[in-house]
Amino acid sequence: MNSFVPLLGSLFVSTSEYAVWALGATLATIFVVFDFGSPSLATKLASTEELTRAVSVRLFLVSMSPPLVLGLVSVLVWPLYSQHAGLAQIPMTQVVLMFAMVAVGCALRGIGLVYAGSALGAGRFTRRGIILVGGAGVQVLATVLSLLSGLGINSLGVGILCSGICQAALGLLAEYRCLSRVSTGKFSAGEINRLMILFLRAKGAVTLLGLGITQLDRWAVGLIGSPTLLAQYDIATRILVMPKVALVALAVGLIAEGSRSSTRSAALSILDRSEKLLSIAAFAMLVPAIAFAMFMQSHIETAMSIVVLTGLVALAHLANSFTIPSVFLLTGLGRPDLELRYLVPLSVSTIAVYFIAIASHNGTFFVYGWCGAMTVFSLYFVLKRKKFIREVV
Structure with missing residues (x-):
């Protein structure tokens, strides 16, 4: 939904306004994803009946802090950024209000995502669906109504804020009350604290690098x-x-x-089955996505070949999608840090691309450089994935 809803803005606002809208939408993704792995840890703990009400509150407080802190940073850097990006013509008050609503909405959404993760781990799939679909539906409705009312770029903020309020309420009402006050699992309080620290460090680093690669690209x-x-x-x-x-x-x-895999053969068997299914799904979904992307670009002013840009971006994200099964499996095995083995060199490469492209004002170099780095390092991780799993089990 974070990918689809922002596209609605392209139908209602000018190119310059959509550029600001796009930056606000990337902030929304950054704020939601930069959660220090709280939803993933909630899933892991709930799957073994370790998640209590008190631990869940600690997890969502952790996930709420980045949106609020980074939202303030965004507001502070915008005046200087807008001057260098040629976007100073957009009223400052509109942008600041949009950033503020996005930050608060994403902080509230973090509550819902922790409890959606809890519901997944506990097998309460209906509750998980209610939390996620309810928030997504409210976001679409609020965004569309705001655009039709003439709120312009602030429609993005209104939609995210309403979605956050909805998901937080649904999470607390649907899942929080299902959690016990005392853990019934095998982990001690100290072990749970150790896991929280591991996820804070490892998933925090993974998320930070991932966001620098997949979200700061728009700001670059x-x-x-x-x-x-x-x-x-x-x-x-x-x-x-x-x-x-x-x-x-x-x-x-x-x-x-x-988290329930106790042997190497079991883990590798799960990996093989999931990769086959997801590979088929990836190719089946990519073809219509490419057609839709080219169609949407044909209705706006373009800066480079639609076919070239679409092909490069599609290849990069297809290669990266192949890392998904092994990354999730390693997270469940308690080693989310192994993802850093490809994210660190990928991050270094993309940062170099950012600096060169910005210094030379060369957009074509940026597209080729970013897509090339994403493709190469994603495929490196895919080739090494079974070796990483053997290190764990």
Whole structure:
């Protein structure tokens, strides 16, 4: 939904306004995903009956802090950024209000995501669906109504804020009351604290690097100084990432399966089955996504070839989607840090691409460099995935 809803703005706002809208939407993704692994840990603990009400509150407080802190940072850096990105014509008050609503909405959404993770681990799939679908439906409805009412770029903030309120309420009402006050699992309080610290460090690092690669790319394109390229690249990326988002939703149950895998053969068997299914799904979903991305770009002013940009971005996200099963399985096995083995060099490469592209104002170099790095290092992780699993079990 974070990929689809922002596309609605392209139908109602100008190219420059959509560039700001796209940056706000990337902030929403950053705020939601930068959760220090709280939902994943909730899934792992719930799958073995370790998650209590008190631990769940600690988890959602952890996930709420990044949106509020980073939201304030966004507001502070916007005046300088807008000058360099050629977006200073957008009223400052509109942008600040949008950023504030996005930050608060994502902080509240973090509560719902922790309890959605809990419901997944405990096998309460209906409750998980209610939390996620309820928030998504409210976001679409609120965003569309706001756009039709003429709120412009602030429609994005209104939709996310309403969604956050809804998901927080649904999480607390549907799942919190299902949790016990005392753990009935095998982990001691000290072991749970150790897991929380591990996930804070490892998933925090993984998330930080991942966001630098997949979300700050739009902010880097903005500094190249071409709102047209930013709008085109954002539309293509949001559509082509949808299959990967769907695969993540399909594969997230591997965290719970991984936590219950006690032998190497069991873990590798789960990996093989999931990879076959997800590979078929990936190709089936990518073809219509490519067609839709090219169609949407044909209705806006473009900065480079639609076919080239779409092909490169599609290849990069397809390669990265192949890492999903092994990443989730390793998380369930208690080793989320192993993902860093490809994210660190990928992050270094993309940062180098950002600096060179911004310094030279070369948007074409950015697209080729970013997509090339994502493809190469994702495939490296895929080739090494079974070796990493053998290190754990």
